Amino acid sequence: MTEEGIGGKQFAVTDAKNEDEKTQIKTEINSTLTLEAIDKLKDAISAMELAEDHDINIDELDSVDEIQTRLKCHVKLINEGNLKHKMDDQLKELGEKDILKRQSLSRIIEEVKNIFAQGTNSSATKRQELMEDLLNKDGTTDDITHDCDLRLTSLKEKECVILVSGESSAGKSSLLNLLLGEEILPSHMLPCTSCITVIRYHSYKCAKVVYKNGEVESIPNLDKEGLQRLQQRAYFSNAKNGTDEQGVYKRRKEGHEVAEIQVYLPITMLHSGLVFVDTPGIGENEFLENYLMEYIRSHQILGFVYIIMTDNALGIAEDRLVNLMSLIIKSQRSSNDVVKFNPKAALFVCNRWDMVPQESKKAVRENALKQLEKAWPDFDSSHAVFFSTFKAKQEIGVNKGYVTEEYVALMYGLM
Known part of the structure; x- marks a missing residue:
């Protein structure tokens, strides 16, 4: 063998050795990033150093709790893969x-x-x-x-209809957008849902606007232009150009010509017949509740998700929850064509959990569970999830594979 050949072989061996050493070092570094190690972090500086060692983006984070959440999401993505995708597949x-x-x-x-x-x-x-x-x-x-x-x-029905309702401004539409992975529904601090929106599977994104007079307007593509058209027709159809949000809200309380919105999305979790029905907030006005009653009367409701504004100083609006249960019972009594709703098939999402101060979380949790037990028949604490839509979106915004523990609990609650 020539001297050049020998030298080339030596370089190849050296390169391979260096690569092995790099892999070993990387393994040793990753081994320090465990859930146990993350839980032991006591101060922001240590948490920042650990994130920097592993090249994890924490630019917008300040507190230890926030950085710990980001680090845990990173670890779970490495060890378990994208949990949201896995749970979507499980639902299918x-x-x-x-x-x-x-x-x-x-x-x-x-x-x-x-x-x-x-x-x-x-x-x-x-x-x-x-x-x-x-x-x-x-x-x-x-x-x-x-x-x-x-x-x-x-039993011949191929769809599993989940009714989604909640307190005004509790983040109901934002939560649904998170689950769908699409900013389909308008979400503001003002109540936004002005009519029933039915969300089901289709091979491509499209929508239909069903008017009170029976006419149907198709929106064949929910691209940026299509979404603008949908929201203009459906949610703010009486709003004039230049009308502020308060004006829009006032007009929607007076009623408008849209009866129902139908949104179709190519999403895995909807593929086997899961259907979300976004409803107006209970207690907003009688006009919107009449549409909800009619929908419940004529459809098989197999599940129910109720969104709660957890950081409300007055606690859960028990009267609205009781009113909703009464609404369901009253609607189904007037129909002999639907199987009665089972109260145990309910999930309560105590949203905006990030807005509750850390020192108050235990008391707020206990009070919320106590109020739900009082207001809802056959309630069990396993039917409640304390959740932050904001935090879940924040993590997914950094990496689509970053799924918070709260988000995992929410997805399991839907199963």
């Missing part, structure tokens, strides 16, 4: 399994219905009558055949 998989369960339940209910079908044998007829009488006296059902038909109709 759950939807696919739900379809199979619906098919299985439909077969069982058909068998039950056939058992109670009018028989030709007099003794069989008497047994059926006796069983129906027992079910009636037990309070299980007044008409087993009608109930079977009702549930069969419900």
